[in-house]
Amino acid sequence: MSLTKKEVYQVLHTLLAEKQKEIVSSIEQLKQSAAEDTKSSAGDKYETGREMVRQEINKAELMHSEYCVQMDLLRSIDPNEEHEKVRPGSLVSTDRAVMFIAIGFGKIEVNGQVVFVISPQAPLARLMMDKATGESLTFNGATQQLVQVS
Template sequence: MKKQIFESCKNQLTEQISGLQTELQGYKSAVSDETKSSVGDKYETGRAMLHLEQERLYKQLAEAERLYNLLISLPNQVCKKVQPGSLVKTSQGLFYFAVGLGQVKVDDLTAFCVSLKSPIGQALLNCEVGEVVSFQQQKWEVLEII
């Protein structure tokens, strides 16, 4: 189960990276076309807008690559405490503490992929099976660490 969730996260990030790279290639072509066909102020404005969009995409790509590298560097071991890479079954749901990707569905299973830097990650960090924490005015019990 943990391996399937890991693979789903990895695939999601790979697709995101690929999509951003494709989009960036399109903007590179657009900048080239803009250079060939435009003159004057309109040219400068169009070119500046394309460069701003490219810059935004480069930032998104860098973040997606950072998350991917973080994900694949996580240990694949079962710990007694909630740590990076832990799949944790709580009384409130299933959480994979890796990177913040949100809800991931694998077969009929739904897990929430969150960072340990997130509020719930901070609340559950280093908890053991059986521990109960209070989070968002609810009691969260750690039922299993996978």
């Protein structure tokens, strides 16, 4: 595995921080839009528009809250800690993919290499738990060999 856990951690941390910043900006824009709408509208149309903006703000605030939870979970991982067996915080390379067991984030690219960032509760991660380099597992009918665990 040419990637280090520290490199993957840094890229993931940066991407998550960017998402947090974007959602905060979106919330501010929605609140500004709601304030401007108050000045220029009247009647039922105003109430409907205001309610739609309020729902968008609520959705955005919920997403922001989720990103904060994910950031807290990510910060609880020590990227310098090496693991013999798969557990939360492990960087796992199989003969099929590279995965970082941390948070449910999806596919990211680190130094030109695809890494799947998955939650420890994900079905594949649960199958990998406590397995070491050289062991294998079968997921969705496909067998994967653990090439490296760190």
